[in-house]
Amino acid sequence: MGLNIVGTVEKVNGNELSYTSFVENYFSKNKPVVLTGLMDDWGACRNWVFDDGRPNLQFISSTFGNSKVQVADCGSREFTDQNRSDMSVSEFIAKWHDVSSTENGNPSTSKLNGNTLLYLKDWHFVKEYPEYKAYTTPLFFHDDWLNLYLDHYHMHEDPDTSQKNDDISCSDYRFVYMGANGTWTPFHADVFRSYSWSANVCGKKKWYFLSPSQHHLAFDRNMKNSVYDIFEEVNESIFPNFKKTTWLECTQDQNEIIFVPSGWYHQVHNLEDTISINYNWFNAYNLSWVWDLLLRDYKEAREYIEDIKDICDDFEGLCQRNLATNTGMNFHDFFKFMVSISFANIIHLYHLAKNSDDLKWCSSDKAKHLIFNLECAKDIAIKMRSTCLCKNQNISLDFRSVLKDPKFLELCCQLERTYGFIHDGCGSKDILMEEFVDVGVCKLLDIVVCDAEDLVVLIDHILQDLRLLPQKM
Structure with a gap:
């Protein structure tokens, strides 16, 4: 045939x-x-x-x-x-x-x-x-x-x-x-x-x-x-x-x-x-495909060992370990990735807003790209929240500690170069540490993200603070 x-x-x-x-x-x-x-x-x-x-x-x-x-x-x-x-x-x-x-x-x-x-x-x-x-x-x-x-x-x-x-x-x-x-x-x-x-x-x-x-x-x-x-x-x-x-x-x-x-x-x-x-x-355009696969593979991993649930001291942990083995990451890994990428996009959005004299800065291609990224991350976090699968994952990420991490700062610099190349035709200059703290991020230093609900609230807060969403009454 x-x-x-x-x-x-x-x-x-x-x-x-x-x-x-x-x-x-x-x-x-x-x-x-x-x-x-x-x-x-x-x-x-x-x-x-x-x-x-x-x-x-x-x-x-x-x-x-x-x-x-x-x-x-x-x-x-x-x-x-x-x-x-x-x-x-x-x-x-x-x-x-x-x-x-x-x-x-x-x-x-x-x-x-x-x-x-x-x-x-x-x-x-x-x-x-x-x-x-x-x-x-x-x-x-x-x-x-x-x-x-x-x-x-x-x-x-x-x-x-x-x-x-x-x-x-x-x-x-x-x-x-x-x-x-x-x-x-x-x-x-x-x-x-x-x-x-x-x-x-x-x-x-x-x-x-x-x-x-x-x-x-x-x-x-x-x-x-x-x-x-x-x-x-x-x-x-x-x-x-x-x-x-x-x-x-x-x-x-x-x-x-x-x-x-x-x-x-x-x-x-x-x-x-x-x-x-x-x-x-x-990236943001196919992030939902990644989450859907993880959710499906998680359900299969859970179903496969369901018969030992009552005798397993850490059944959920075992499911997550099996998911990481079979798929290459688990919910903890994916959520930590999501938070790190979201933090980097937030920093660049504030930086773009601070360094623009034009009140219509958010209409630029780069700003639209960053906003889209955060909206997509929020959509996935909402899906994760509704399944209650990110609770108790021992994650605690805050801006204050993240901004002290040289690996994260280099990730931010590379992301800035990437979007500079895509939208400006050349890699943007690296952002210095002082600029990170000086672009409005200082007001976020005490925010801690522990689960999907925290990430949803954070992204909403950022978009509202930058007047990209209607203010909540």
């Missing part, structure tokens, strides 16, 4: 798009798109690729060969993913040379010339080589709360479920992928239901997309397991609705970047020897 392809993903010259246009057409509509024209000055496109488009594996092996990476065996399944092993980049490239790259890749085949096809995935290149300028993050993807936060904090710090000794592999979601013709990635949706962007430094990929409105059709009757490979014979008794699915397809060429919105399941095949740079991230 073949896929019912009903359309293709739009391709647009990224140089002809403004940030506002991208927000309106792709963020707000949660719509995929392929961007061209944005990779011409990338170092990776000069150094990692020969003039004829083949990957310069010798350069990569000699320059980065000692890096330890995860490599997937495209012919061996392990639960919902491919079986993975650890090896060095040079070992992986040596094995790649054993596989012919002259035959056409077959989406249903995992071997060429009798050799197992190996796919290097999730190489945390930026964390490992921060000084190497392989690329420039496109304008549209600069508002990246996830990696900004992880550059300064661990998402989860429970010693029972985190691996502090493995700092590289758990501290960001910026990756390099490398695979020969015929390698592929099974059907899936991205971690945290984040956005992702993937840039082809060389090679060609074939993408197959299933919209969020149809993802349930690719799951079993209990909505527990999805189809693994959409090109295998799908068992109709297990996946009775799969035949109803309709798909978008896309061929992504060299020097093209694809934007994958939240909740879009996809399967990807390398049609040529391919190297790509991939990011996962989220």
Whole structure:
């Protein structure tokens, strides 16, 4: 049974798009798109690729060969993913040379010339080589709360479920992928239901997309397991609705970047020897997707161990530890992230108000962006409050102590540079500590946020104080 392809993903010259246009057409509509024209000055496109488009594996092996990476065996399944092993980049490239790259890749085949096809995935290149300028993050993807936060904090710090000794592999979601013709990635949706962007430094990929409105059709009757490979014979008794699915397809060429919105399941095949740079991230526009996934996974984690509730001394704590293990963070982690990002946005909103002579300062694009961020954070906090899942999480964050944290101050400076680049065309100057305290934040120094209700009240207070909401009588 073949896929019912009903359309293709739009391709647009990224140089002809403004940030506002991208927000309106792709963020707000949660719509995929392929961007061209944005990779011409990338170092990776000069150094990692020969003039004829083949990957310069010798350069990569000699320059980065000692890096330890995860490599997937495209012919061996392990639960919902491919079986993975650890090896060095040079070992992986040596094995790649054993596989012919002259035959056409077959989406249903995992071997060429009798050799197992190996796919290097999730190489945390930026964390490992921060000084190497392989690329420039496109304008549209600069508002990246996830990696900004992880550059300064661990998402989860429970010693029972985190691996502090493995700092590289758990501290960001910026990756390099490398695979020969015929390698592929099974059907899936991205971690945290984040956005992702993937840039082809060389090679060609074939993408197959299933919209969020149809993802349930690719799951079993209990909505527990999805189809693994959409090109295998799908068992109709297990996946009775799969035949109803309709798909978008896309061929992504060299020097093209694809934007994958939240909740879009996809399967990807390398049609040529391919190297790509991939990011996962989220911001205010898809924050609700992250919370919805956490809530769903929490309910599943709770249901799975419900039978030991009466004999467990800390049943809720166990649920949260299992959630962190399975999803990558729990409610405590997400709420702490939300408060930190909200504090940073509040500081910049006050700073913008103080340094503007125009009474209409709040109509600027930057001010609208910051206000939108806080309103979205408030909406999520309201959802968290209504489920009473942030109570008793041992969180106590106040401006006075946060402003003494060098990591938080650097996060604020980076956020300011980000919005300066997006809205002014250049990174804004760093804000000094004295300016933080001098912009009206001093009146907030004694405010403490312990739960979702506190965060809702705080954001309301800020917006009212800056005359961005009607004053409450």
